[in-house]
Amino acid sequence: MVIDIHAHPVLLDGINKDPDTFEFRRKSFGVFKSGINPIDFELVLLDDAGIDKVVWLPEDYSKDMGKAIVSNDEMASIVAKCPERFIGFAGIDPRREDAKKELERAFDELKLQGLKLNLSRLHIYPDDPMLKPLYDVCAARKKPIMFHAGYSWEPNTPAKFSEPINFECVAEEYPEMNICLAHMGWPWWNETIMMLMKYPNVYADTSMVYMDSPRNYYSHLFSVNMNLNWLQNCFADKVMFGSNNPRFRHVRSLDGIKNLPLRDDVMEAVLGGNAVRFLGLEV
Amino acid sequence: MVKLFERKLTTKKEFEMIKITDEVKAAVAESGIKNGVVAVITKHTTTGIMINEALPCVEKDIEITMDRLVPKDYPYVHTHMLPTYGTCSGNAPGHLKSMLAGNHCMFPVIDGKMVTGGEQNIYFVEFDGLQIRRYMIMVMGE
Numbered sequence: 001m002v003i004d005i006h007a008h009p010v011l012l013d014g015i016n017k018d019p020d021t022f023e024f025r026r027k028s029f030g031v032f033k034s035g036i037n038p039i040d041f042e043l044v045l046l047d048d049a050g051i052d053k054v055v056w057l058p059e060d061y062s063k064d065m066g067k068a069i070v071s072n073d074e075m076a077s078i079v080a081k082c083p084e085r086f087i088g089f090a091g092i093d094p095r096r097e098d099a100k101k102e103l104e105r106a107f108d109e110l111k112l113q114g115l116k117l118n119l120s121r122l123h124i125y126p127d128d129p130m131l132k133p134l135y136d137v138c139a140a141r142k143k144p145i146m147f148h149a150g151y152s153w154e155p156n157t158p159a160k161f162s163e164p165i166n167f168e169c170v171a172e173e174y175p176e177m178n179i180c181l182a183h184m185g186w187p188w189w190n191e192t193i194m195m196l197m198k199y200p201n202v203y204a205d206t207s208m209v210y211m212d213s214p215r216n217y218y219s220h221l222f223s224v225n226m227n228l229n230w231l232q233n234c235f236a237d238k239v240m241f242g243s244n245n246p247r248f249r250h251v252r253s254l255d256g257i258k259n260l261p262l263r264d265d266v267m268e269a270v271l272g273g274n275a276v277r278f279l280g281l282e283v
Numbered sequence: 284m285v286k287l288f289e290r291k292l293t294t295k296k297e298f299e300m301i302k303i304t305d306e307v308k309a310a311v312a313e314s315g316i317k318n319g320v321v322a323v324i325t326k327h328t329t330t331g332i333m334i335n336e337a338l339p340c341v342e343k344d345i346e347i348t349m350d351r352l353v354p355k356d357y358p359y360v361h362t363h364m365l366p367t368y369g370t371c372s373g374n375a376p377g378h379l380k381s382m383l384a385g386n387h388c389m390f391p392v393i394d395g396k397m398v399t400g401g402e403q404n405i406y407f408v409e410f411d412g413l414q415i416r417r418y419m420i421m422v423m424g425e
Contacts, residue, residue, distance in 0.1 A: 029369070030369040031368070031370055032367060032368055033368045034369075041293065044295070211362075213356070213362045
């Protein structure tokens with residue numbers, strides 16, 4: 001089972017029927033020249049890459065923008081196109097008056113399977129009181145949270161709000177709720193390692209090819225910045241494959257991970273086993 | 284008179300040679316132009332338009348030669364985040380192979396038909412698949 005835990009639905013067709021909406025999404029998410037990606041073609045790309053499931057992460061900053069970049073209803077409509085392979089998260093602007101209710105609706109009615117938050121975009125820290133109602137909803141329903149962590153390519157995203165160490169309060173207060181520090185919290189990957197080792201409910205993903213080719217980048221990060229045995233022996237059960245599509249193609253990110261000289265059991269865990277546990281999909 | 288046609292195709296592999304000779308002939312016929320030239324031009328920077336003999340062994344040699352000249356793994360400069368795109372560049376080999384292949388071809392049109400050598404076929408060549416692609420067929424004449 002190969003799961004891409006980190007992909008963005010902004011370019012998918014179906015939700016981009018009019019040019020103004022598409023342009024709004026491209027500008028607000030910061031993918032300025034990309035074209036619409038038909039879902040049928042996305043499935044061809046996934047088949048070609050050998051990816052079984054994708055987790056799509058919508059985002060909502062409607063207090064500033066007037067509407068979500070991708071709404072929860074739109075997310076649900078994308079999942080409905082291929083429910084056996086698409087997993088949709090919810091996106092909620094915590095500044096919305098109806099934030100808690102909307103998250104409950106996203107989980108209970110729309111059947112979305114987790115929450116995506118980019119606190120750098122919101123300019124708030126993880127311990128901000130307005131986030132607590134959302135954390136409580138996720139904890140009560142055992143839904144994971146994908147936190148953007150570290151460097152963000154999106155516009156208007158100061159990194160200080162998403163430094164990995166800032167999420168320690170959430171990991172500690174909600175030990176039964178899985179959280180992922182996306183992008184390995186780059187460039188603070190050492191803080192992310194500490195979080196992975198200390199807190200059983202903290203995960204990280206590999207959506208962090210900001211320089212060089214995926215092969216060279218992952219090799220350098222896991223074998224030079226770190227020692228490959230740190231991943232293999234200390235947090236093999238915590239790192240999940242994520243591509244950051246459409247900023248990078250699924251297939252090329254995956255090739256970079258598969259090129260790492262990992263033990264078979266570790267590779268299997270990174271490519272999908274850890275995501276199954278993070279998402280609560282165990283049977 | 285000038286007639287411009289645009290054709291769309293979806294490539295299924297990272298490298299793929301797709302014969303488009305029949306599509307070009309059909310466009311020439313549709314144009315109504317009797318005497319002139321036809322140009323076939325790709326709209327992309329990681330694809331090419333090639334003329335060659337349609338033999339699987341030749342196609343394989345082209346693929347192998349391109350890979351030898353432009354290896355997949357090399358410290359290319361075009362491997363980083365592109366601020367103007369908001370995406371990562373990971374397709375330097377595609378750009379370089381496109382440069383080697385060229386972006387177009389031309390043939391005469393006489394008596395309403397494209398004139399080629401007996402073994403000449405026109406290929407749309409993908410160097411950066413899988414993608415949804417477009418190319419233009421421009422028929423110019425009278």
